[in-house]
Structure formats: C-alpha cells, structure tokens
Amino acid sequence: MHLKTTGKLIVVLIALAVTGLAKLPLEQRIASDLREARLLPRPLDLDTREKLGQTSFAIVLGGLRSLVAAMLNLKAHNHWEKQEWFELEKDYRTITTLQPRVRYYWETAAWHLAYNAYADYRDKPGVPAARARTLQRQFQKKGIAFLELGTENLPDDWRMWVALGNLLRDPHKERDLPGAAAAYAEALERDGVPERIRRLHLYTLAVIPGRTEDAWKAMQDVWAVESNRHFPSVRSLYFALQHARLPAAERLPLDAIYPDRPTALLDLSWHWNRRDEGLPMNGVREAIESLLREFPIPEKYDPLGAEPGRWGGFPPDLLQSR
Amino acid sequence: MTDEPNRTSFFSPARVSVIAGSTFTQLVRMKVFYLLLVFVMLAIGMHLLPDLPHTSGPEALGAEKLRMIKSTLVGFMKLFAVILGIVSTALLIPRDLEDRTLYTILSKPVPRLDYLVGKLLGVLLLIFVGLAAMTLLLSFVLHYQTELVLTERITIAERLGWDQDAIAAERAEILRHGVTWSLMAGIVALFFEAGVIAAVALLVSTFSSSTIFTVVTSSLVYFIGSFIADGREYWLNQSAVGDEVLVRLAAQVLSVIFPDFRLYGITDAAVGGDTIPLGILAKLTGITVMYIGIYTVLSWFVFADKEI
CATH class of the missing domain: 1.25.40.10 (Tetratricopeptide repeat domain)
Structure with missing residues (x-):
C-alpha cells in the first residue's frame, strides 16, 4: 500500500512536470500581457x-x-x-x-x-x-x-x-x-x-530667460482655444509676446485682444505689477501710458509709479465712470 | 426486464450536480456564512471611517478613501475565498470518511470522478455564493461612498474656481475608483484563484487523510506559487556559475510544478483603479480551467483505485 502511494506520488509529480512544461509558455504569455498592461505586481526587493x-x-x-x-x-x-x-x-x-x-x-x-x-x-x-x-x-x-x-x-x-x-x-x-x-x-x-495645463505650460515658459520663442509657440496653442482668451494673464502675455516676436504690422491691435479699453488698462497694469517675476513686458509700459492718456486717473493709482508687486489696483468703478 | 446489465456512464453532470448540491449544503451547515456577518460589520466600519485630516495636498485624496474601502473589503473577500477554498476542500474527504457518507456514495454506481468533481464544484459554489453576496454589499457601500466623495470634491473644486474640464477630470478620477467593470473582473480573478487552490487541496487530500497536512501543504503551494515565477525570471536573468546552476535548476523545476498565482494579482491592480482588459480576463479564464482540469484529473488518478 505504501509503495503504491509512493508510486502514484511519483507519477503525479512526473505528470505535473510534463503538464507544467506545457503550461509554462501560456503562463509566460499571460505574464507578458500583464506586464505590458502594467498589471503585473513587481517582485519585492x-x-x-x-x-x-x-x-x-x-x-x-x-x-x-x-x-x-x-x-x-x-x-x-x-x-x-x-x-x-x-x-x-x-x-x-x-x-x-x-x-x-x-x-x-x-x-x-x-x-x-x-x-x-x-x-x-x-x-x-x-x-x-x-x-x-x-x-x-x-x-x-x-x-x-x-x-x-x-x-x-x-x-x-x-x-x-x-x-x-x-x-x-x-x-x-x-x-x-x-x-x-x-x-x-x-x-x-x-x-x-485639461486646458489649464496648457496655460500653466505657457506661464512657465514665459518666465524662463531665453525661451521667448518657445513661449510664443505655446501661446499659439493657448490662443487657438477661445475660452483661454478670457484669462487676463493670457491676454496680457499675448500682448507682450507678440511685441517681442512679431513686427508691428503683424500684431493684433489692443482692441482685438481685450474686450474693451478699460479692461486692457486694468489687465496690463496687473501684468506690469508682476515685472519682477520675469514675465515679458515688451510694449506693456507704452500701452499703459497710452491708455492712461485716454483714462486719466489720480496719481496715487498710477500703476507705472508703483514698485513691482506693490500696486493695489484701481478703485471699483474708477474706469467705468470715465 | 432485460438481461443487459446496468451500465454507469463514465461521467454524469446530473450526478455531479447532486453531489455538488449536497456538498454545498454540508458546508453551509458548518456555519460558513457567519463570516458574512464579519464582512457586514467590516463594511459598516469602513463606511464610518473618518477621513485622514489632510487640509490640502494631493488632489487624489478623495479616491484614497474609496481605495481604502476597496482594499480592506476585497482583502477580506480574498482571505475568505482562499482560506475557504483550502480548508473546506481539505475537510471534505476526511469528513465523508469519518461519517461514512463516502461508503454510502461509492457503494452506489457513482464513479469516483463524479464524486471528486461534485465535491470540488460544491466548494466552488459555496465560494461563489459567498463572494457574490459580498460583492453586492461592497458595490452598495462603494457606490454610496463614491457619491459622497464625488459631491464633496466637486463642491470643493467649484469653490476653488476650477474650470469645467478640470472638474470633469476630477469626476472621472473618482468614478474610476468606484464600482467598475474592472473591479468586478478583479473579483472574478479572485474567485479563479480560490478555485485553483481548492483544486490543489483536492489533489493533496486524495493522498492524505489528514486535514492538517492538506491545509498546510496547500497553503505552502499557494505561497510558493505566488512568488516562484519571480524567482524563475530572476534566475533566468543571472549568469549561472557553480552552485547557482543548482539554484537555477531548482527554481525552474518548482516553477514548472507549481501554478503561477502571480497572474491573479490583477485583483490588486483592479483595487488600485487600473483597467482590466477583457482579453486578459479571458486568458486568465483559460489558464484557470487548465489548472483545475489538471489537478482534478490527477486527483482522480490517485483516488480512482484508492482503498478506503
């Protein structure tokens, strides 16, 4: 009886080895599929x-x-x-x-x-x-x-x-x-x-010295999506970057970038306030000066006179009332 | 009346289903389903689990709560299925011998293959019913929590002024950790794993009349099968010299004999929120049927003319 059991055990082991050899390629194929789909748990070190x-x-x-x-x-x-x-x-x-x-x-x-x-x-x-x-x-x-x-x-x-x-x-x-x-x-x-990552990419490129060309390329993709044009940072960056990259004849006029001129003054003023962050400022000062001539404001609110990061904005309704 | 003797067919699905049904009843009477009460309590406990007190930080926080619920409840389901697969199968033949049911069955024209397959199917039915009940409860708890997390996170996102596509991405991320087809595929893989280990236990129990021996041996097979394929790949990638040749050979032999339980790790991936392609589940079904088939046929080979 004992011998019979031992004999069967040996036969079973041999059978397991033989069928095991047959199953091995299948196991390896499934493992490879799982690895490809990144579903196979990594062995622990x-x-x-x-x-x-x-x-x-x-x-x-x-x-x-x-x-x-x-x-x-x-x-x-x-x-x-x-x-x-x-x-x-x-x-x-x-x-x-x-x-x-x-x-x-x-x-x-x-x-x-x-x-x-x-x-x-x-x-x-x-x-x-x-x-x-x-x-x-x-x-x-x-x-x-x-x-x-x-x-x-x-x-x-x-x-x-x-x-x-x-x-x-x-x-x-x-x-x-x-x-x-x-x-x-x-x-x-x-x-x-999401679209906000495209904007983040643009904002990051815009502050890297020497990457203005890359920033302008990124801006083309951002500007192509209508909803991005509602963001003040995008509009002001577009304004500054096109001044850096395009000849005057090819630039979009201020009115094509901003919904109205008071908004242009407000957005550009905030942009100017961030000049110590490394953002491009091409043409911004000149544009603000020109807009301030259209909308004269008290000197204490003048964005050009404030230190970077110190400008406090316009009082509510100041621009609308003019 | 005819002179022709009654012939018993080699394999009868009807006989197998009767044996499977009685095995299921036999196991249910062992109060196995009381474990479901533990699962219910665990599920309620997970429902009451407080959030980690993050005030800010990773955006995937909402999904983590869902993952925590999944990993705990699916973890319990896995323990239930694997332990039950080993222990209940290990108990079957010794218990039938002890209360002499085996003699009653085999004295009738019931081929031993029918007996073994019926017993195995009874265990699998028990595991299936248990897992199905737990899956229902898991789905309910997870769905409820997903809705809570979704409402909470979307409210926060809107308050923070996220744009619509960001909110849509957050929603998709949270829903990926809710009740998904991939999670169900992971649970199916878990059932397959329990089926294979039950078939291994059946094979071991045909040699041994000791329940403890069967349980310990089957558990060892389970653990070895969970990492031996990694060992094989490691040794295959090493340049073997001297003693390492022997180690490499041993790893090869073991990986040939033992089933590769590593393949059922997709359950863990599903809990982590990964997508399980249908093709992979189909291949897993194929190899599971192959494993169970091999171990059942070998069990029959051992048990066919065993003196009892």
Whole structure:
C-alpha cells in the first residue's frame, strides 16, 4: 500500500512536470500581457521585505499588497503628526514599492517631504539654521525624486507630470523652471489633459530667460482655444509676446485682444505689477501710458509709479465712470 | 426486464450536480456564512471611517478613501475565498470518511470522478455564493461612498474656481475608483484563484487523510506559487556559475510544478483603479480551467483505485 502511494506520488509529480512544461509558455504569455498592461505586481526587493516584517510580507505574498499599502499609509500618517520625516519617507518607499500604480501614494509622499517637511524645517526648534536649510533642500529633492519615480511608473498619467511640474515651479522653493516646463509639456502629450495645463505650460515658459520663442509657440496653442482668451494673464502675455516676436504690422491691435479699453488698462497694469517675476513686458509700459492718456486717473493709482508687486489696483468703478 | 446489465456512464453532470448540491449544503451547515456577518460589520466600519485630516495636498485624496474601502473589503473577500477554498476542500474527504457518507456514495454506481468533481464544484459554489453576496454589499457601500466623495470634491473644486474640464477630470478620477467593470473582473480573478487552490487541496487530500497536512501543504503551494515565477525570471536573468546552476535548476523545476498565482494579482491592480482588459480576463479564464482540469484529473488518478 505504501509503495503504491509512493508510486502514484511519483507519477503525479512526473505528470505535473510534463503538464507544467506545457503550461509554462501560456503562463509566460499571460505574464507578458500583464506586464505590458502594467498589471503585473513587481517582485519585492530584499530591502522592502525587511521593512515589511514577516507578517506583512506573508500578507503581501498572499496578494494583498493594496491592503498592506493602505495600512502603511495610516502608519505614515502618524509619522506626519509627529514630524518624523525620515520614518515617513521609509514608509512611503515601501508603500510605493507595493503599489507603484497608485498616484495618490507618489503625490502624498512628495507632498509630505517637499512641502510639509520643508515647511517644518523652516523653524524647527533645536536645528541650527544652516542644517535646517540643508535638510529643507534635501527633503525638497526627495519629494521631486518621488514624483520622478511616479512618472516612470505612471507615464501615461498627466496628473503625475503636472504634480512634478507644480513642485518644480513652486515659487517658495528653489525652482527648476525648465524642468517644470518639460514636465508640463509631457503632461500635454497625454490624453484627457485639461486646458489649464496648457496655460500653466505657457506661464512657465514665459518666465524662463531665453525661451521667448518657445513661449510664443505655446501661446499659439493657448490662443487657438477661445475660452483661454478670457484669462487676463493670457491676454496680457499675448500682448507682450507678440511685441517681442512679431513686427508691428503683424500684431493684433489692443482692441482685438481685450474686450474693451478699460479692461486692457486694468489687465496690463496687473501684468506690469508682476515685472519682477520675469514675465515679458515688451510694449506693456507704452500701452499703459497710452491708455492712461485716454483714462486719466489720480496719481496715487498710477500703476507705472508703483514698485513691482506693490500696486493695489484701481478703485471699483474708477474706469467705468470715465 | 432485460438481461443487459446496468451500465454507469463514465461521467454524469446530473450526478455531479447532486453531489455538488449536497456538498454545498454540508458546508453551509458548518456555519460558513457567519463570516458574512464579519464582512457586514467590516463594511459598516469602513463606511464610518473618518477621513485622514489632510487640509490640502494631493488632489487624489478623495479616491484614497474609496481605495481604502476597496482594499480592506476585497482583502477580506480574498482571505475568505482562499482560506475557504483550502480548508473546506481539505475537510471534505476526511469528513465523508469519518461519517461514512463516502461508503454510502461509492457503494452506489457513482464513479469516483463524479464524486471528486461534485465535491470540488460544491466548494466552488459555496465560494461563489459567498463572494457574490459580498460583492453586492461592497458595490452598495462603494457606490454610496463614491457619491459622497464625488459631491464633496466637486463642491470643493467649484469653490476653488476650477474650470469645467478640470472638474470633469476630477469626476472621472473618482468614478474610476468606484464600482467598475474592472473591479468586478478583479473579483472574478479572485474567485479563479480560490478555485485553483481548492483544486490543489483536492489533489493533496486524495493522498492524505489528514486535514492538517492538506491545509498546510496547500497553503505552502499557494505561497510558493505566488512568488516562484519571480524567482524563475530572476534566475533566468543571472549568469549561472557553480552552485547557482543548482539554484537555477531548482527554481525552474518548482516553477514548472507549481501554478503561477502571480497572474491573479490583477485583483490588486483592479483595487488600485487600473483597467482590466477583457482579453486578459479571458486568458486568465483559460489558464484557470487548465489548472483545475489538471489537478482534478490527477486527483482522480490517485483516488480512482484508492482503498478506503
């Protein structure tokens, strides 16, 4: 009886091996399809296995990666509340390894590191200023690195590229405007991207020194969409960029850009107020001077006399009453 | 009356369905569906789950709440299906032997193949009914939460002055994490996975009369099958020298023998909001039928002339 069972076991093993050889190509084909569709879970490296611990690793092996990632996200939340940024970073490294196709985790990791940790080190008690500054830069880079990895894992998701662009152009941090413009340009290549990203791309290009030609090209795409022309920034940029790029005869007149002349004065004045941001100002001063001759205003409201960023606007109804 | 002896057909769907039905009843009497109460409580708990106190930050926050609900409830469904697939199948033959039902059945003109297939189908029916009930509840909770999250996020977006296409993108993003066909495909994959592991347990139980042995062995097969394909690919990509040749060979042999459970990882992808193409589900159906077929035929081979 014992021999009979052993014999059958051997036959079963041989049969499993033979049928296994037959099923192997099919398994590999399905795995390849899944990999192509980015649905195949990535194998865990030793580092992640160690961080997970035995129990979580067993759960992950059982195919419950999403559950473990969700739980680790709650754990990371506790680290956030205690401002334990290095532990939080480790958690998100594990979480994003477990769920690389979930944008939320990449975004949240970057948000915590590049915004929350960055802000925390601005005035963290007991940390010398120089050290705090180094840590701020370090965490900003960590945040950027998370988003860059996110774009590698979700290359078709325009939101991932936009998140990277937004971080790189954040005015409160060291900016990488060419990098931000490149990220927005990538986003624009994807399906379903909203029109505001086209405008963001334009605004970013417009403030990069030496990229006026690229900004003008981007402006053609933005201007081609009627709804974009309602935005004051778009109108004023169009005005300045066409002065930078086109001969006078080919430029659109002021009345073709703005709905009326008081609006032109208002929008151009706000644009002039932002001259320390690096925006093109070609022809803006002259246009404001000309419009001010049409609409004389008290000197205290003169946009040309105010310091950049200090102009307070016109009082309500000032232009309409004239 | 005729002189011709009664002949039993090799395989009878009618007999199989009777055995499957009685197996289902037998398992239901084991109070398996009490687990559904746990699921209901979990679902209610997830419904009451507070938001993470983000004040600003990632725009995908609304979707995260939905993903949390999905990952917990689908995670429970997976545990239910896989554990039930292993344990209930492991219990069947020993229990039938113990209460002598097996002798009663096999003393009648019932081929052993019918018996095995009927038992397996009974387990699969039990898992299917359990998963169907849970899917209904999951869909209800998820749909309700999706509507709440949608209303909340769209209100915020409108208050922030987002343009229409941005609001439409936000709506599409949230709906992607609600009740979708891809989520249903993920649950179907989960059922397939439970079916394969139940068939493995059936094969092991034809060798062993010990329930514990069957449960432990089948669980090991499940875990090994979940990562062995990764091991095989790793070793195939390495240049093998010395001892590594043996390791590589071992990985190859194991990956040939064990089913590749990694393929059923699409459930996790569906929970993450990915789209599952119909073609992939069709291929998964094909390989699942193949796995179950192989293990059932081998179970029959072992059980066909087993002395009981």
